[in-house]
Structures are given as C-alpha cells and as structure tokens.
Amino acid sequence: MLLPALLEADNVTKSFMARRRPRVGVGQADTQRAGRVQNNLRDGMINAVDGVSLAIPAEPTLISLVGESGSGKTTLSRMLLGLEKPTTGTIRYRGKDIFKLSKEEWKVYRREVQAVFQDPYAIYNPFYHVEHVFKMAIKHFKLADNAEKARALMEEALRAVDLRPQDVLGRYPHQLSGGERQRIMLARIYMLKPRVIIADEPVSMIDAAVRTLFMNILLDFRDQYGISCLFITHNLSTAYYLGGQLVVLCQGKIVEQGDMDEVINNPRHNYTRQLLNAVPSGDPEKRWTTKLTLEELNAY
Numbered sequence: 001m002l003l004p005a006l007l008e009a010d011n012v013t014k015s016f017m018a019r020r021r022p023r024v025g026v027g028q029a030d031t032q033r034a035g036r037v038q039n040n041l042r043d044g045m046i047n048a049v050d051g052v053s054l055a056i057p058a059e060p061t062l063i064s065l066v067g068e069s070g071s072g073k074t075t076l077s078r079m080l081l082g083l084e085k086p087t088t089g090t091i092r093y094r095g096k097d098i099f100k101l102s103k104e105e106w107k108v109y110r111r112e113v114q115a116v117f118q119d120p121y122a123i124y125n126p127f128y129h130v131e132h133v134f135k136m137a138i139k140h141f142k143l144a145d146n147a148e149k150a151r152a153l154m155e156e157a158l159r160a161v162d163l164r165p166q167d168v169l170g171r172y173p174h175q176l177s178g179g180e181r182q183r184i185m186l187a188r189i190y191m192l193k194p195r196v197i198i199a200d201e202p203v204s205m206i207d208a209a210v211r212t213l214f215m216n217i218l219l220d221f222r223d224q225y226g227i228s229c230l231f232i233t234h235n236l237s238t239a240y241y242l243g244g245q246l247v248v249l250c251q252g253k254i255v256e257q258g259d260m261d262e263v264i265n266n267p268r269h270n271y272t273r274q275l276l277n278a279v280p281s282g283d284p285e286k287r288w289t290t291k292l293t294l295e296e297l298n299a300y
C-alpha cells in the first residue's frame, strides 16, 4: 500500500505582476525563450508556477527538479517551504494545509522540512564564529540542555559531513570555503534530523569534488536517516548522479516526471530533449537573491 504523501503541492499556481516585458533577443534561443515567457503572461500577470501537483512521498526519496532559468523552480520551492503562499492550490504537510497549521504543528513542520540554498554565506552572521549556526538551532529546537551535550552534538554533526571540528569551529564564515559553508549547513540539518530537505541549487557555487561529496551526503542522509530531498538544479548530470526521480518544469508546468533512468533514456517531451542537449549552464553569479537570515531559518 502506498503511504500518503509527506509534503505535497496540490494543483498549485503562483502569479506575480510581470516585472517587465520579455526582451526579444538577438539569438534564436532568446526569441524562443521570449515566446515562452509571453505565453505565460496574462493581463500583466505571470504564472511563475502554473497548476503544479508534486508529492514528496513518506518513503525516503530523492527528487531532482530541473528546468531552465525562470521555469518556476525557486517559486515552487519557496511555496513548499512556506515562504510564499500559493495564489491558488494547496501545500500540504502530513495531509494538512501548511498555512492552516496550529502553532505546534507549524513548529514540527519547520523542524521536519529544512532548506539549503545556493550560497549559504548570506545566512551566516559574519560577526559570529560558525558554531553560532549550531547553537541557535540547539537553542531554538531545545536539542541539548547543557554546553557539554551541545558541543558533542556539534562535533557529531560536523563529522557526519566529513568536516573535522577542530578545522572549522572557532572560525568566522569568511575564513571557510564555499563548500565548507555549505557542508556546515548540512551538518546543521543532520542535527535536526528533518524528514525533507528542499535544496535550491545548493551545489552550483562549489567545485566539482565538493559537489560530489555534497551529493554523497544527501544519499547517505536518505539511506541512513530516511531524509528525503527535493534537489533543484540546472545541471542534469548532477541530477543523474543522485538518481531517484526526475521532474521537469517548463514555464511553470510539469512537463515530464518519472524514474531518472527512464526519463533520461527515453524523454517523451521535446523540452526534456532540449535540456538533455543543452550544455549545463554554470552561471553561479545569477539567481538566488532571496536573503534569509539564520533567525528566519530557525524560526520561520
């Protein structure tokens, strides 16, 4: 028997006021893209996400969400994280509309559904050592009742993501590499033992070796602790490495979804074929701009 979905988007649409008219570009790709954006425009509004239903099942699962820039990946992930309300449709956690949860239920949801963003630097407070990240989570979620237990938790979490506590504790965020900062975010998540991670382009700013390490940690999290992940990426080869399920988003709509191998080897939708042919775009400068502070991450 199939277990009910843990976290699900049910026929969710998010409309925004269009920021500006799409630029009709010089190249064919630009013209095609402008055409696509135009199709999605209605009365000056854009449906960034358009009637999407997506379920993260109760069984530990990795789902990669791919789609070109502007296809609605971040908007969908922000709705799943409760950071953005859908214009229509419902986001449910354990069967309940997340925007109608009681205070206690909301707290459980906030602990069980965790976020990882493209560049965690913005989340760190530059004036505090990195252990601040852990201490705040320990305090907020009451994970330890004395300093000794807190220290043990921190050290265990760091080892779980292949960092040596003596190498990172006592340092300031700017004294660490992007990959180390990103792994510390995973260590924080390890401490919280959530059920689901929503990761929006978490590896696009880190180099290939650390990227593989990062993905192996996600695979470990799934296999050892039953943590699912919705992994958002531009890069199909990264998604392929993770395996699991693949969901393809185009103009705010899901155009294809299924087992990774099946979709990659037998793409049904023309857009998926285009994505497969496209060179993965390494455009780390762009995109994630939403600032979420550590306080918000622990308490939103």
Ligand SMILES: Nc1ncnc2c1ncn2[C@@H]1O[C@H](COP(=O)(O)OP(=O)(O)OP(=O)(O)O)[C@@H](O)[C@H]1O
Pocket (backbone or CB within 6 Å): 016, 017, 018, 019, 046, 047, 048, 067, 068, 069, 070, 071, 072, 073, 074, 075, 076, 234, 287, 288
């Ligand atoms: N707050 C907002 N106000 C207006 N329009 C928005 C807002 N957020 C997103 N959009 C628009 O919604 C569409 C989808 O954006 P979104 O950021 O979800 O795409 P994405 O797939 O994450 O792209 P990228 O790969 O570049 O991160 C885009 O056309 C974007 O301009």
Ligand SMILES: [Mg+2]
Pocket (backbone or CB within 6 Å): 073, 074, 075, 200, 287, 288
């Ligand atoms: Mg995005």
